[in-house]
Amino acid sequence: xxxxxxxxxxxxxxxxxxxxxxxxxxxxxxxxxxxxxxxxxxxxxxxxxxxxxxxxxxxxxxxxxxxxxxxxxxxxxxxxxxxxxxxxxxxxxxxxxxxxxxxxxxxxxxxxxxxxxxxxxxxxxx
Numbered sequence: 570x571x572x573x574x575x576x577x578x579x580x581x582x583x584x585x586x587x588x589x590x591x592x593x594x595x596x597x598x599x600x601x602x603x604x605x606x607x608x609x610x611x612x613x614x615x616x617x618x619x620x621x622x623x624x625x626x627x628x629x630x631x632x633x634x635x636x637x638x639x640x641x642x643x644x645x646x647x648x649x650x651x652x653x654x655x656x657x658x659x660x661x662x663x664x665x666x667x668x669x670x671x672x673x674x675x676x677x678x679x680x681x682x683x684x685x686x687x688x689x690x691x692x693x694x695x
């Protein structure tokens with residue numbers, strides 16, 4: 570019997586249906602990790618019209634993380650990450666735009682001595 574920690578990142582099951590003009594709160598949790606109790610979170614969006622390219626939305630560790638489509642909204646506080654605890658955080662978009670739909674990925678940079686488990690999870694928001 571071998572016991573090991575395997576990192577697991579979880580998001581709500583989708584697809585999630587939201588309406589432009591309303592808010593989005595997307596909780597993300599990480600468990601089974603090594604290292605500090607406060608983990609970092611990075612959020613990406615993959616839009617269908619972007620050919621599968623990754624668009625950086627917001628990060629807990631890098632103020633320069635957001636790509637151009639989100640920079641002004643992050644600076645204004647309309648798009649942000651709120652921590653529920655050291656290993657739970659949520660992406661908040663106060664006012665959804667029509668082009669905010671797509672696949673959102675929550676990624677947790679590794680603090681583990683070995684890569685085991687999954688480091689990201691994604692959900693479709695329509």
